[in-house]
Amino acid sequence: MSEPILEMRRVSKSFFSIKALRDVDLTVYAGEIHALMGENGAGKSTLMKILSGAYRPDPGSEIRIDGQSVQISGPLGGRAAGIAIIYQELSLAPNLSVAENIYLGREVSRGGLLAREAMQAAVGPILARLGADFTPQTQVANLSMGQRQLVEIARALHARSRILIMDEPTTALSAGESERLFALIRQLRAEGLAIIYISHRMDEVYALGDRVTVLRDGTLVGSLDKGDIRADTIVRMMVGRDVSSFYKKEHDPRNDSNARQGAPVLAAVDIADGRRVKGCSLTVHAGEVVGLAGLVGAGRTELAHLIIGAVPMISGHVEIEGRAVRIRTPGEALDAGIAYLTEDRKALGLFLDMSCLDNINLAVLGRDAKFGGILDRDKARDRAKRAFAGLGIRAANVGVPVGGLSGGNQQKVLLSRLLAIGPKILILDEPTRGVDVGAKSEIYSIIDNLAKSGTAVLVISSDLPEIIGICDRVVVMRAGQIAGQIRRDATSPLSQEEIMALATGTEQLDA
Amino acid sequence: MPENGASANAATTKAATAASGLAAAQETKRQRTRTIIRAVGMLPVLLLLCIGFHVLSDGRFFTGQNIGIVVQQSAVNTVLAAGMTFVILTGGIDLSVGSILAASAMAGLIISKFPDLGVLWLPAAVLTGAVFGVLNGALIALLRLPPFIVTLGSLTAVRGAARLLGADTTVFNPSIPYAFIGNGAVTLVPGVVSIPWLWVIALLVILVSWLVLKRTVLGVHIYAVGGNESAARLAGIKVWAVLIFVYGVSGLLAGLGGAMQAARLYAANGLQLGQSYELDAITAVILGGTSFVGGIGSIWGTLVGALIIAVLSNGLILIGVSDVWQYVIKGLVIIGAVALDRYRLQGSART
Known part of the structure; x- marks a missing residue:
């Protein structure tokens, strides 16, 4: 192979006395997709922030680009060195146009006035090269997440970046958008860019990675070449131990006499909101885990919001254990025994400044209260401690603010709040998004145990291996309607192709 | 690279685990320091101000009489700031408390002049405040209007109502019932220690607010x-x-503040009473460490904040700073407090 475009040698980074990175080496060649993996806290983000110039590495670290030793300082330093980062949380200004975003901070002016036309003209060819279906004048607020990602990539190309770092780029994308992004990434590779691809998702690394480097606890575990990339090897490298069964599914509603008898615990009947959800029906039985699959934008989260009364429905109704119920607010849904785990735990779930204790107890404070409104602090503390022990939440104590916890632990705190009410029906929206491998496996185990004890679980997920791994049945949505459902049985496991065919509607083309 | 030996790997993992354990320990330590800073908050500043003024005024600050004046002057603002704390904790603002105070005092005085209803003037004043507060809350919670706009509107409208109530004149009642709450004091040790009734009311308000915020379900919901x-x-x-409640409380306490003023002055004037009191109340809350974006703060901080404002006013007069400079200094304190709020937020999870 040719000379490497980027070499990092003995890169270390300390915060106070804590070593976040210890003597990490990384070599990246032009024209390769280099996957970087590791659990949350393994040091991936720190390494990338050093490359972008946000952090300065410790003395003794060396970074070479095209064989030349370089110092990267400040965001402009990263850009000058030809490095562009596309962050998980996209960094676009939604109120500005595509062209304005691409030129942000480097606006071209003539005689003190913005040269808007010139900027738009320069952006046009880049968008065409990326196969974008929007114009430089489009306001970013009107773009989908996938389209916004294209704008970010266009910005990198416009800055003539040669090393592109993508941090979990598919987190917010639908399967179709992800496929398009993969094709684009391969195209950029063919054009000679080096791409560092950070992801938790094994299937993506399989599909894309030319090489995989794994970090753990701030140190380099090793790198694998294409031929050696295997899921079990990578997982073992990431967690430092064998992960025999990643997805845990021991419950089986077919063996459960209660499950199939009588009415389903939850039945959504012909629910519509007049916009995104167009008459959807589904059922979940006791002890059953039902997956709700579909592309992002298919209306899955919207359907969940309708069921729990967060948004008013214009037609249809919900039945619980065979009886029609009227749910107008999320509070009434909780009273009816339906708990909903939001897909956006920071914005819609947690109170980041409040303690784990308050976050866990929030939904049951009223029920536990003495004299109609005085907090029962002992009960709350006991409940929080039980949740810490039962779900394996790792934090100094129950009193620390939940905002300081890792993604996996935050998710478990939010989950404990829902479990505290003892729900009959649990709707989990992307339960493992932004959660590290170890915590993912623990969450699957929690879901399995809940199903075993008779809870009806509906899991909304864009991670197909996850749906296949933990669900008994999959309902697939497409464009606001139920496209079909697939049942797992002894002879045929759920298949990714079948789900994708329903989600994208390709089965109709074949017919 | 992956073949370089399991033992080396194990060793690095161990070291890293130890490092992350240390990191966690440091993190909790930092957390604790932050909690202490937030809890103690501006108390050291208050003490330093007191000592500074005592020295600069040749020992005239820490006298029984002067302390009595300071607490008496801070009482009404403490009550308003307690209500404001509820509002700001939800991320809102109540600009109308000064006007509500005036309207409540007017309503109270007018009632007090009716021969048979006179004794009801105090509940009437408090109720007037609560009604205006609930109206604010209803507009904000049910019509989803921004608190700043709604209470800016009621700042003006309720001021007009206060003037209408007395036909734009000053209402006097030299024989107003319960006048003792404005000027009397509770004697603890006869001839030695007595506490003005105004201050007793303010402390009770703080105590009840603390109970509601920290010991009830409603309190947790306000923070949430x-x-x-x-x-x-x-x-x-x-x-x-929750929103109707907090604006209702703010209005109710503004009404109580109006009653306290009325009892102290035996009079009320719809135009002048409570002018720009909302600013002192907001300043006290922010000085006390309650975050302007909501969700963080404590009622004890508000008490300290209100005392700082009173000490500042009193001390500046004691050491002979001119009226003009008092304004400048107080304004700078407000800006300094907001800067402090920013600085404090940097350490929090939400920035």
């Missing part, structure tokens, strides 16, 4: 609404009820 309103809604909290 301020911390993350959408999450609160999804968690089943009746956000509208």
Whole structure:
């Protein structure tokens, strides 16, 4: 192979006395997709922030680009060195146009006035090269997440970046958008860019990675070449131990006499909101885990919001254990025994400044209260401690603010709040998004145990291996309607192709 | 690279685990320091101010009489700031408390002049305040209007109402019932220690506020609404009820403040009473460490904040700073307090 475009040698980074990175080496060649993996806290983000110039590495670290030793300082330093980062949380200004975003901070002016036309003209060819279906004048607020990602990539190309770092780029994308992004990434590779691809998702690394480097606890575990990339090897490298069964599914509603008898615990009947959800029906039985699959934008989260009364429905109704119920607010849904785990735990779930204790107890404070409104602090503390022990939440104590916890632990705190009410029906929206491998496996185990004890679980997920791994049945949505459902049985496991065919509607083309 | 030996790997993992353990320990330590800073807050500043003024005024600050004046002057603002704390904890603002105070005092004085209803003037004043507060809350919670705009509107409208109530004149009642709460004192040790009734009321308000905020379900819900309103809604909290409650409390306490003023002055004037009191109340809350974006803060901080303002006013007069400079200094204190708020937020999870 040719000379490497980027070499990092003995890169270390300390915060106070804590070593976040210890003597990490990384070599990246032009024209390769280099996957970087590791659990949350393994040091991936720190390494990338050093490359972008946000952090300065410790003395003794060396970074070479095209064989030349370089110092990267400040965001402009990263850009000058030809490095562009596309962050998980996209960094676009939604109120500005595509062209304005691409030129942000480097606006071209003539005689003190913005040269808007010139900027738009320069952006046009880049968008065409990326196969974008929007114009430089489009306001970013009107773009989908996938389209916004294209704008970010266009910005990198416009800055003539040669090393592109993508941090979990598919987190917010639908399967179709992800496929398009993969094709684009391969195209950029063919054009000679080096791409560092950070992801938790094994299937993506399989599909894309030319090489995989794994970090753990701030140190380099090793790198694998294409031929050696295997899921079990990578997982073992990431967690430092064998992960025999990643997805845990021991419950089986077919063996459960209660499950199939009588009415389903939850039945959504012909629910519509007049916009995104167009008459959807589904059922979940006791002890059953039902997956709700579909592309992002298919209306899955919207359907969940309708069921729990967060948004008013214009037609249809919900039945619980065979009886029609009227749910107008999320509070009434909780009273009816339906708990909903939001897909956006920071914005819609947690109170980041409040303690784990308050976050866990929030939904049951009223029920536990003495004299109609005085907090029962002992009960709350006991409940929080039980949740810490039962779900394996790792934090100094129950009193620390939940905002300081890792993604996996935050998710478990939010989950404990829902479990505290003892729900009959649990709707989990992307339960493992932004959660590290170890915590993912623990969450699957929690879901399995809940199903075993008779809870009806509906899991909304864009991670197909996850749906296949933990669900008994999959309902697939497409464009606001139920496209079909697939049942797992002894002879045929759920298949990714079948789900994708329903989600994208390709089965109709074949017919 | 992957073949370089399991033992070396194990060793690095161990070291890293130890490092992360240390990191966790340091993190909790930093957390604790932060909690202490937030809890103690501006108390050291208050003490330093007191000592400084005592020295600069040749020992005239720490005298029984002067301390009595300071607490008496801070009482009404403390009561208003307590209500303001509820509002700001939800991420809102109440600009109308000064006007509500005036309207409540007017209503109280007018009632007090009716021969048979006279004794009811105090509940009438408090109730007037509560009604205006609930109106604010209803507009904000049910029509989803921004608190700044709604209370800016009622700042003007209720001021007009206060003037209308007395036909734009000053209402006197030299024989107003319960006048003792404005000027009397509770004697603890006869001839030695007595506490003005105004201050007793202010302390009771602080104590009850603390109980509500820290010991009731409603209190947690107030913090939750301020911390993350959408999450609160999804968690089943009746956000509208919480908002109506906090603006209602703010109005009710403004009404109580009006009653305290009326009892002290035996008079009320719809135009002048309570002018720009909202600013002192907001300043006290922010000085006390309550975050302007909501969700963080404590009522004890508010008490300290209110005392700082009173000490500042009193001390500047004691050491002979001119009226003009008092304004400049107080204004700078407000800006300094907000800068402090920013600095404090940097350490929090939400920035």
